[in-house]
Amino acid sequence: MSVLELSGVDKSFRGLRALSDVDMAVSEGEIVGVIGPNGAGKTTLFNVICGALKPDAGSVRFAGEDVTGHKPEKIARSGMVRTFQLMRPFATMSVAENVSLAAQHHTRGAERLRGHAVEIVERVGLREWAYRPATELPTAGLKRLELARALAARPRVLLLDEVLAGLLPAEREPVLDLLAELREQDGTTLVFIEHIMAAVMRLSDRVLVLDQGAVLATGTPDEVTADPRVIEAYLGEEPTTHADA
Ligand SMILES: Nc1ncnc2c1ncn2[C@@H]1O[C@H](COP(=O)(O)OP(=O)(O)O)[C@@H](O)[C@H]1O
Ligand SMILES: [Mg+2]
Numbered sequence: 001m002s003v004l005e006l007s008g009v010d011k012s013f014r015g016l017r018a019l020s021d022v023d024m025a026v027s028e029g030e031i032v033g034v035i036g037p038n039g040a041g042k043t044t045l046f047n048v049i050c051g052a053l054k055p056d057a058g059s060v061r062f063a064g065e066d067v068t069g070h071k072p073e074k075i076a077r078s079g080m081v082r083t084f085q086l087m088r089p090f091a092t093m094s095v096a097e098n099v100s101l102a103a104q105h106h107t108r109g110a111e112r113l114r115g116h117a118v119e120i121v122e123r124v125g126l127r128e129w130a131y132r133p134a135t136e137l138p139t140a141g142l143k144r145l146e147l148a149r150a151l152a153a154r155p156r157v158l159l160l161d162e163v164l165a166g167l168l169p170a171e172r173e174p175v176l177d178l179l180a181e182l183r184e185q186d187g188t189t190l191v192f193i194e195h196i197m198a199a200v201m202r203l204s205d206r207v208l209v210l211d212q213g214a215v216l217a218t219g220t221p222d223e224v225t226a227d228p229r230v231i232e233a234y235l236g237e238e239p240t241t242h243a244d245a
Contacts, residue, residue, distance in 0.1 A: 001027075001028075001064070002025040002026055002027055002028075002061075002084045003027065003028040003062065003063055003085070003157055003189050004024070004025070004026040004049070004060075004061070004062055004080070004157055004165040004191070005024070005025045005026070005060075005061040006022055006023060006024040006025075006045075006048075006049070006058065006059070006060055006061075007023055007058055007059050007061075007192065008021055008022075008023065008024075008057060008058035008059070009021070009022040009023075009024075009045075009048055009053060009055045009057070009058035009059070009060070010056045010057040010058055011041075011044055011048055011053060011055050011213075012056055016108045017043040017212075017213050018041045018213050019041045019044055019045060019048065019055070019213045019214075020041075020212070020213040021058070021183045021214065022041075022045065022058070022213075022214070022215055023215065024045075024208060024215070024218075026157070026189060026191060027189070028156075028187070029183060029187050029188075029189055030189055030190075030205050030206065031179075031183055031189075031190045031191075031192070031203055031205050031206075032109075032190070032191045032192070032204060032205065032206050032207070032208060033192055033193075033194055033200040033203065033204035033206070033207045033208070033221070034192065034193045034194075034196065034207075034208050034210065035193075035195070035197075035200055035207060035208075035209055035210070035224075035234060036209055036210035036211050036216070036233075036234055037211065037233065037234050040181070040210040040211050040212060040213065041210050041212070041213040041230065042059065042161075042210055043085065043161060043193070044213075045210065046082055046159050046161055046191075046193065048060065048070055049080070049159060049191075050075055050076070050080060050081075050082045050159065051067065051069070051070050051071055051074070052072050052121055054068070054069045055068065055069075058202055060081060062075065062078065062079075062080050062157070063078070063079065064187060065078075067080075073237060076152075076153055077105055078092040079103070079154070079155060079156035079157065080155065080156065080157045080159070081153045081154075081155035081157070081158055081159070082150065082158075082159040082160070082161065083146045083147060083149075083150045083158075083159070083160050083161055083163055084146065084161060085161045085162050085165070087142045087143070087145065087146040089134035089135065089137075089142065089145055091133070091134065091135045092133070092136065092198055093131065093133070093134060094131050094132060094133060094134065095121060095129045095130050095131070095132060095133075095134050095137065095141075095145055095148075096114070096117050096118055096121050096130040096131060097117075097124055097134075097147045098134050098145060098148075098149060099117040099120050099121055099145070099149055099152050100113050100114060100116075100117040100152075101149075102148075102150070102152035102153055103116050103117055103120070103152035105152070105153070106152075106154050106221065116152070117152065118130060120151050120152050121148055123148075123151070123178070124144040124145075124147050124148045124151070124178065125144060125174055125178075126141060126144050126148065126171045129141060136215060139166045139167070140166075140167050140171045142163075143163055143166065143167060143175070144175070146163070147160075147163060147175070147178070147241075152238040155188060156188065156189065157188070157189045157190075158182065158188050158189070158190050158191070159189070159190075159191045159192070159217075160179070160190065160192040160193065160194075161192075161193045162193055162194060162195065163175060163179075163192065163194075164176075164199055165195065165196075165198050172196070172199065176199055176202065176203060179192070179203060180203065190203075192204075197225070197235070201221045201225070204220075204221050206218060206219065206220060206221075206222070207219065207221050207223075207224045209218070209224055209227075209230050209233070209234065211233040211234065216229055216230060216233055216234075217229060217230050
């Protein structure tokens, strides 16, 4: 059974068709990469899944329940959690406090909450930063904090919007290892939007290709990268941007 299932999802912005009849099914424990050119509708897809946007048509089902149009907080609390492309931590708070805030719906008691937050901070490799202001974090650190905040909400399905963007190649490795570990150890289902094809190839069980709001192809990483339509719509253009964006 699919833990996440979209059926016939449409979303337009004043006549611009950002998502067009999108079907998508993700199995529990699966890792699905979402790729496609800029403006293809990838972030809009996440916004619809997580309740930030209501689709004009179609449905989103999570864990067997229709969650179409549910409030983002309600969807997050039920176990479907996303990260944002642009992170805005609470500036006056430390890294650990930022994570605590995201964990408070799930963990009772100040002591346990602190312990849980510190555990997650360590897991994402920010131990040295735990008690420093979040605003002092460099880009790579902010990305890790965003991931930590999502993990604090104990996701069953984790949706990641370009978590590797802006990271140096050496900084990407530990994040990729952590994502693989989340699936192996915690059984977390991952759906991740990513431009860096090496990461998509390495992590994905299956890849969904969006182009102009529609699903252009879906298959294993090898299948989609060999698909002439995918090469034409996405992979063929300026390969360097995908290698190192
Ligand atoms: N809130 C919005 N209002 C108007 N247009 C939007 C909004 N969000 C996205 N769009 C438009 O929808 C299309 C898809 O955007 P987006 O989902 O951000 O693409 P991607 O993440 O694949 O780059 C783009 O043309 C974008 O300009
Ligand atoms: Mg986007």
